[in-house]
Amino acid sequence: MESQARGVRARSTAAPQTDPEGFWPLLIEFALSQRFWWVKLCTDLDLTPMQGHALRMLDPERPVAMSSLADALVCDASNVTGIVDKLESRGLIARQGATRDRRIKMLVVTDRGRKLRDQLAARMLVPPPAVAALAPPARRRLAEVLRAILAERST
Amino acid sequence: MESQARGVRARSTAAPQTDPEGFWPLLIEFALSQRFWWVKLCTDLDLTPMQGHALRMLDPERPVAMSSLADALVCDASNVTGIVDKLESRGLIARQGATRDRRIKMLVVTDRGRKLRDQLAARMLVPPPAVAALAPPARRRLAEVLRAILAERST
DNA sequence: TATTGTTATACTCTATAACTATA
DNA sequence: TATAGTTATAGAGTATAACAATA
Numbered sequence: 001m002e003s004q005a006r007g008v009r010a011r012s013t014a015a016p017q018t019d020p021e022g023f024w025p026l027l028i029e030f031a032l033s034q035r036f037w038w039v040k041l042c043t044d045l046d047l048t049p050m051q052g053h054a055l056r057m058l059d060p061e062r063p064v065a066m067s068s069l070a071d072a073l074v075c076d077a078s079n080v081t082g083i084v085d086k087l088e089s090r091g092l093i094a095r096q097g098a099t100r101d102r103r104i105k106m107l108v109v110t111d112r113g114r115k116l117r118d119q120l121a122a123r124m125l126v127p128p129p130a131v132a133a134l135a136p137p138a139r140r141r142l143a144e145v146l147r148a149i150l151a152e153r154s155t
Numbered sequence: 156m157e158s159q160a161r162g163v164r165a166r167s168t169a170a171p172q173t174d175p176e177g178f179w180p181l182l183i184e185f186a187l188s189q190r191f192w193w194v195k196l197c198t199d200l201d202l203t204p205m206q207g208h209a210l211r212m213l214d215p216e217r218p219v220a221m222s223s224l225a226d227a228l229v230c231d232a233s234n235v236t237g238i239v240d241k242l243e244s245r246g247l248i249a250r251q252g253a254t255r256d257r258r259i260k261m262l263v264v265t266d267r268g269r270k271l272r273d274q275l276a277a278r279m280l281v282p283p284p285a286v287a288a289l290a291p292p293a294r295r296r297l298a299e300v301l302r303a304i305l306a307e308r309s310t
Numbered sequence: 311t312a313t314t315g316t317t318a319t320a321c322t323c324t325a326t327a328a329c330t331a332t333a
Numbered sequence: 334t335a336t337a338g339t340t341a342t343a344g345a346g347t348a349t350a351a352c353a354a355t356a
Contacts (some may be wrong), residue, residue: 205345229346233348233350258354
């Protein structure tokens with residue numbers, strides 16, 4: 001949920017029709033609130049949000065084509081060029097030519113990039129107090145549902 | 156979850172310590188995936204993501220100060236000036252002077268803005284098939300858990 | 311003096327279109 | 334001809350600093 005300082009908050013003006021328990025609006029409200037969480041996480045590690053996403057989506061075990069990263073980030077290839085430029089200039093990743101198709105450039109995560117990526121992953125996995133305090137059965141149930149939702153790819 | 160075209164996906168390299176059910180990583184993965192969902196929702200209504208957030212956070216029932224909107228959007232006041240400029244130039248909101256303190260400018264949602272805001276709210280409330288298919292008891296339980304998390308304000 | 315909002319500036323993200331070098 | 338990536342360009346979000354009006 002976004003800040004409610006001075007009483008400002010999102011207000012719903014329409015009623016849900018297939019979700020009388022209000023589950024979906026709550027999930028959405030939560031998801032949108034994580035915008036700030038992600039920005040802070042990345043900023044703390046001197047990354048922009050998109051640079052953080054890029055580093056997260058790259059595979060530390062094997063090279064990934066620029067075009068694959070563009071797909072993963074759901075943005076244009078021209079955009080990826082700039083994002084990769086910045087990460088490469090900091091020595092976090094590197095461009096490599098592909099052997100068979102010389103048009104393709106593969107991206108590899110450097111040792112330095114891997115360290116930063118691991119830090120990011122570690123911080124991502126630290127749940128906020130409210131989540132850590134949940135009883136295990138409640139977490140287990142919610143985890144099952146989220147797994148089912150993510151498996152659908154329909155959102 | 157971001158696109159997995161050509162096999163690219165986020166990989167975790169660290170293990171959670173206080174969340175053996177994997178609840179938190181799933182929740183985060185879900186939250187981050189909603190980035191694209193929100194962008195599309197706003198784009199369909201000819202709004203940028205931030206303009207959508209601004210319209211969502213404003214109160215159609217009463218004027219809101221620029222500074223309050225800045226708090227709600229968690230961004231600088233100078234930033235809000237530009238976002239408000241664009242919404243106002245489209246006739247979706249309007250600036251009003253405050254009576255007691257003439258430094259303050261209050262924002263009101265116009266009739267046109269209200270219609271667009273309602274459309275946005277209505278589309279937000281349509282759950283994806285995987286969510287709509289959940290049994291009511293499951294939804295009810297999960298709604299309780301999410302309410303508890305959001306009430307904490309600690310994320 | 312302090313606060314509200316604006317302006318100026320600079321950087322990042324974003325897409326489109328034109329370009330190159332390959333295929 | 335088609336594809337992978339780059340460059341040029343323009344619009345939007347972002348913060349910092351300096352500013353005007355008001356308190």
